[in-house]
Amino acid sequence: MSCAASAGPAVLLFPALGRGNGVLLQGRVLKEAPTEGSSVLARNLRRLTAPNWEGAKVEVSFRGLTTLVTSGHDGNFEVNLQPAKGEAFPSGFSVAEAKVAGVSAQARVEVVADTAPFLLISDFDDTIAVTQVVKTAKLLENALLKDSDTQQAVPGMAAFYGCLKAPGAPSFALVSGSPVQYAPRVASFLTRNGFPPLGLYLRDLGPGTLSDYKQPIIRRLMQQFPQPVVLVGDSGEHDPEVYAQIRQEFPGRVKAIYIRDAGHAEDASRFTDMVLFHEASEAAAHAAKNGLADPTCVAGAFPAQAPTVEKTAP
The missing domain is CATH 3.40.50 (Rossmann fold)
Incomplete structure (x- = not known):
């Protein structure tokens, strides 16, 4: 999973599991990207205290499908992407992407095969x-x-x-x-x-x-x-x-x-x-x-x- 880092906003997109009939993607939008600190402590504190962005317009894409979602009060967003009627997402790993205000993040998504044992x-x-x-x-x-x-x-x-x-x-x-x-x-x-x-x-x-x-x-x-x-x-x-x-x-x-x-x-x-x-x-x-x-x-x-x-x- 990647997070765009700059002086502006940032978006997190979480690796996820999905099925052939739909993939639920979740993430969070930050008003300010956590900047690199001079120490591990500084970097971790900046991650934890980065301000959330409510009301951000997030473009989420997966396997040719794109939708627009608005982040909630805590900066979180989620979207359930479904394939066209009569089709199914192929099993295996693909990459999803989220974009907001000129920054983007990608995350690996596994479409779980129905034959997966557990x-x-x-x-x-x-x-x-x-x-x-x-x-x-x-x-x-x-x-x-x-x-x-x-x-x-x-x-x-x-x-x-x-x-x-x-x-x-x-x-x-x-x-x-x-x-x-x-x-x-x-x-x-x-x-x-x-x-x-x-x-x-x-x-x-x-x-x-x-x-x-x-x-x-x-x-x-x-x-x-x-x-x-x-x-x-x-x-x-x-x-x-x-x-x-x-x-x-x-x-x-x-x-x-x-x-x-x-x-x-x-x-x-x-x-x-x-x-x-x-x-x-x-x-x-x-x-x-x-x-x-x-x-x-x-x-x-x-x-x-x-x-x-x-x-x-x-």
């Missing part, structure tokens, strides 16, 4: 990126003093996701509490660390999103796509409870729930019928055993440790 919905913080949410000082350090080049990825998670093939590759969505202003940073992090392309569904920070912000997004995805889902999160905050709620609301749709142990894992009842793992290799091995991942890929990505040979005393 949709993987992933958390970000402490699931695939080391954030240490349970430690306030470390959380602030990672949020404000790190960027896509310096934030640490959770070891093995990109390889785990890359091996998920049952037998075809699934599609991936990232549903996270990270602010929408960090979308370019998150997208760059994912690319740099070798994750497969993910649709980005981030949090619009505000009083109404202090809690229960993931469920509406996950519900929308599950209503949009007919495939079963695999949910991946961590134990540090509320992912087990959120995912248990989704599993109850959509009986038979959740194939597996993987929870990385990131702390607050003492209460085993939080993880009923879930896979609580410490290392990505454990989740990958379970996925391979249960037909969600390619065993050959998993064996190559996570080779077994050679057994230790004890020396016999002379």
Whole structure:
């Protein structure tokens, strides 16, 4: 995903998943592009505090279709583009574009094939990126003093996701509490660390999103796509409870729930019928055993440790 940067306005367009019968595109317009700062802290603060532009006229294009939409009070916009009657968007990856006041942004869109075996919905913080949410000082350090080049990825998670093939590759969505202003940073992090392309569904920070912000997004995805889902999160905050709620609301749709142990894992009842793992290799091995991942890929990505040979005393 790209964001035009200049002294004038800017537009963000978020990577997305769509279907052959329609693609929902979302983004945000800023009155002033976040300018480059002299430090990582300055750049992150400028991302978070850039003023939104209400009432901007945004031209959104995808595969030859173009429509005009007006940004809302928070600068956000969304549009559902549909192919001509009797036609369908082809499966695979394409590029969408948003333009406003002489600036533009592009984002990758995956039209999910009806044959995709499942949709993987992933958390970000402490699931695939080391954030240490349970430690306030470390959380602030990672949020404000790190960027896509310096934030640490959770070891093995990109390889785990890359091996998920049952037998075809699934599609991936990232549903996270990270602010929408960090979308370019998150997208760059994912690319740099070798994750497969993910649709980005981030949090619009505000009083109404202090809690229960993931469920509406996950519900929308599950209503949009007919495939079963695999949910991946961590134990540090509320992912087990959120995912248990989704599993109850959509009986038979959740194939597996993987929870990385990131702390607050003492209460085993939080993880009923879930896979609580410490290392990505454990989740990958379970996925391979249960037909969600390619065993050959998993064996190559996570080779077994050679057994230790004890020396016999002379």
